[in-house]
Amino acid sequence: MTKFLLKIFVFFLITLIVFGLYAYAGSVLARQVYGDSTKEQIDKSFTNALSREYNLVFLGNSRVYHGIDPDVFPRRAYNFAHDNDSFNQCYYKLKYLLDNNVKIDTLCLGVDYFEFGLFSSTKNYCYDKYFSTDYQADYNDNSLSEQISNLKRILLNHQFLLLKCAYKVVLNRGHLPDSTSYIKDNGQYIMFGSTGKPDDKIHRNSKMLDIQKRYFEKILQFCSERNIECVLFMMPVRDGEMQSYEDKYLNGFNTYIQDAIAPFGFRYINMSGNELFKDYRNYDDITHLNSNGAKLFTRYFGKELIQHNN
Amino acid sequence: MLFVSFFPQILCGPISKASDLLPQIKSKHRFNYSQAVDGCKYLLWGMALKVCVADRLGVYVDSIYSDYSIHSSSTLMLASIAYSFQIYTDFAGYSFMALGTGKLLGYNLIVNFNRPYLASSVTEFWKKWNISLTQWLTAHIYIPLGGNRKGKFRTYFNIIITFLVSGIWHGANWTFIFWGLIHGIAQCTEKLCGWNKATYGSLKLIFRTFLTFSIVNFAWIYFRMPTLAEGNGVIRRICTLKGSGVELPTDENLIGVIAAIAILLIFDFAPHRESPLPKLFTCSNLKKRRIAYFCVMLAILIFGVFENSNFIYLQF
Numbered sequence: 001m002t003k004f005l006l007k008i009f010v011f012f013l014i015t016l017i018v019f020g021l022y023a024y025a026g027s028v029l030a031r032q033v034y035g036d037s038t039k040e041q042i043d044k045s046f047t048n049a050l051s052r053e054y055n056l057v058f059l060g061n062s063r064v065y066h067g068i069d070p071d072v073f074p075r076r077a078y079n080f081a082h083d084n085d086s087f088n089q090c091y092y093k094l095k096y097l098l099d100n101n102v103k104i105d106t107l108c109l110g111v112d113y114f115e116f117g118l119f120s121s122t123k124n125y126c127y128d129k130y131f132s133t134d135y136q137a138d139y140n141d142n143s144l145s146e147q148i149s150n151l152k153r154i155l156l157n158h159q160f161l162l163l164k165c166a167y168k169v170v171l172n173r174g175h176l177p178d179s180t181s182y183i184k185d186n187g188q189y190i191m192f193g194s195t196g197k198p199d200d201k202i203h204r205n206s207k208m209l210d211i212q213k214r215y216f217e218k219i220l221q222f223c224s225e226r227n228i229e230c231v232l233f234m235m236p237v238r239d240g241e242m243q244s245y246e247d248k249y250l251n252g253f254n255t256y257i258q259d260a261i262a263p264f265g266f267r268y269i270n271m272s273g274n275e276l277f278k279d280y281r282n283y284d285d286i287t288h289l290n291s292n293g294a295k296l297f298t299r300y301f302g303k304e305l306i307q308h309n310n
Numbered sequence: 311m312l313f314v315s316f317f318p319q320i321l322c323g324p325i326s327k328a329s330d331l332l333p334q335i336k337s338k339h340r341f342n343y344s345q346a347v348d349g350c351k352y353l354l355w356g357m358a359l360k361v362c363v364a365d366r367l368g369v370y371v372d373s374i375y376s377d378y379s380i381h382s383s384s385t386l387m388l389a390s391i392a393y394s395f396q397i398y399t400d401f402a403g404y405s406f407m408a409l410g411t412g413k414l415l416g417y418n419l420i421v422n423f424n425r426p427y428l429a430s431s432v433t434e435f436w437k438k439w440n441i442s443l444t445q446w447l448t449a450h451i452y453i454p455l456g457g458n459r460k461g462k463f464r465t466y467f468n469i470i471i472t473f474l475v476s477g478i479w480h481g482a483n484w485t486f487i488f489w490g491l492i493h494g495i496a497q498c499t500e501k502l503c504g505w506n507k508a509t510y511g512s513l514k515l516i517f518r519t520f521l522t523f524s525i526v527n528f529a530w531i532y533f534r535m536p537t538l539a540e541g542n543g544v545i546r547r548i549c550t551l552k553g554s555g556v557e558l559p560t561d562e563n564l565i566g567v568i569a570a571i572a573i574l575l576i577f578d579f580a581p582h583r584e585s586p587l588p589k590l591f592t593c594s595n596l597k598k599r600r601i602a603y604f605c606v607m608l609a610i611l612i613f614g615v616f617e618n619s620n621f622i623y624l625q626f
Binding site (some may be wrong): 001022203243 | 341343346347350373376377380603604607608611612
């Protein structure tokens with residue numbers, strides 16, 4: 001039996017070493033092909049959130065993260081959104097800013113038809129060090145299961161990296177791409193290597209989780225208590241995404257938002273159907289505005305906001 | 311007590327006969343090196359089928375079937391084929407792992423799958439698919455009903471009843487009953503036309519294998535969908551050629567799916583062999599064997615899906 005166990009041990013050891021080298025090579029090449037890793041983006045975003053001067057902050061999911069360029073916004077603003085964020089992450093981000101004495105008077109909170117249905121834990125391995133233990137408590141993960149899921153996530157993140165990067169390099173005839181995706185100092189994410197197509201489509205779930213409703217209402221309450229003006233806005237949504245939703249759900253969603261903000265006197269600007277932003281050439285894919293689209297939209301939104309204020 | 315609670319097979323088989331397992335439980339066990347190595351081989355191969363093939367295909371299948379009404383007929387057709395391979399590798403993977411665990415503990419369990427999609431009739435398919443369940447249904451339903459001893463009509467009736475029971479065994483849902491009915495009717499038709507016995511030339515054999523796979527694939531659609539109406543919806547959409555273009559798996563999933571199917575085809579279309587394991591796992595060349603184990607293990611790590619997966623057959 002000793003011989004058997006020893007052989008099994010050696011087998012797994014060699015496999016893990018080889019896989020470790022594969023994963024390491026993948027992460028090095030990925031940095032050159034894709035740019036900042038998720039962890040680097042989030043760390044940079046949190047660092048800049050405390051060091052920059054602004055009094056308006058944008059929170060929301062990846063559509064805000066890609067689609068809002070604070071450089072062209074008429075006020076001093078910071079984009080503190082990130083991929084897969086929903087209202088629980090937004091709440092703790094807002095709390096993080098205020099706990100760190102960032103003076104903000106306006107919160108522009110991105111809402112999306114599918115956002116209440118998300119309860120993502122994919123970025124928790126980055127967020128855990130910034131948020132209080134209350135945030136982690138929602139996920140019901142004990143430290144062991146979280147460690148295991150983090151390990152799985154790291155494993156999954158690296159699985160195809162080397163293959164994908166090698167594929168991209170081969171596509172570029174042996175050269176690394178000229179530009180890689182990066183996060184700007186103002187918090188906006190600039191993506192390279194993907195362009196929208198006319199027939200892009202995506203399926204979205206139409207559900208609203210109680211936990212996200214609870215956090216959404218907590219954000220409104222929190223802003224009201226701290227005298228922060230909260231402006232809810234919805235980014236433009238392309239037809240290939242809108243077809244996921246039934247009218248009944250859309251009406252119910254918008255009624256819920258209006259009813260939730262009414263006691264606080266906050267505003268809701270829904271630009272999902274705006275025809276100015278339907279052109280696929282303004283997008284990186286079905287759902288994210290590209291840097292040009294983001295500039296156009298941010299300027300438009302800035303004007304809308306001022307108009308509403310007047 | 312030990313027989314019914316033998317953990318490697320308790321979740322979803324294989325269904326061992328008491329006469330096979332009890333003598334093994336009663337006999338004394340000592341560590342057997344070659345049996346333990348065999349067990350590890352089955353575990354490794356079962357794991358590869360499950361996480362590299364079944365779960366990788368599952369990512370694509372779930373994305374399509376979650377809302378079939380927005381996908382084109384060709385996409386649905388592709389997803390249905392992917393599901394056929396998914397359920398095969400999922401269940402066969404589990405069975406190999408159960409077999410491997412048994413061998414590590416010193417027990418020999420029944421081999422439950424023998425390249426079922428290469429069957430040239432539905433009758434033959436059931437001799438290669440979930441073999442232990444087929445044997446159980448034959449012994450406890452078909453034979454007690456009279457088997458083929460009471461005339462042609464009664465034989466067909468017994469087959470239909472057996473497969474209806476097989477459907478109900480999988481779950482209290484009309485979809486499973488209909489799935490069983492399709493298999494029952496297909497076997498009766500084969501018996502009626504003599505297709506279950508006939509030998510074929512290579513071209514005819516290929517055609518019959520393709521036809522058998524098509525029937526089985528068609529039945530799997532009902533097996534997969536939550537309701538009969540949704541199963542009909544998928545079939546209707548496929549038949550009426552709704553939509554255009556094929557939606558392929560995206561990005562890394564495409565690489566994964568191609569690798570998954572390649573693994574399966576290399577394995578299943580290999581020349582006839584006695585062991586259900588890949589030939590490289592059992593060849594006499596030690597170096598080749600070690601490289602094969604290592605490559606499969608690495609494939610599991612690189613192409614495997616490790617999140618939100620469960621064995622399909624656990625629900626039955």
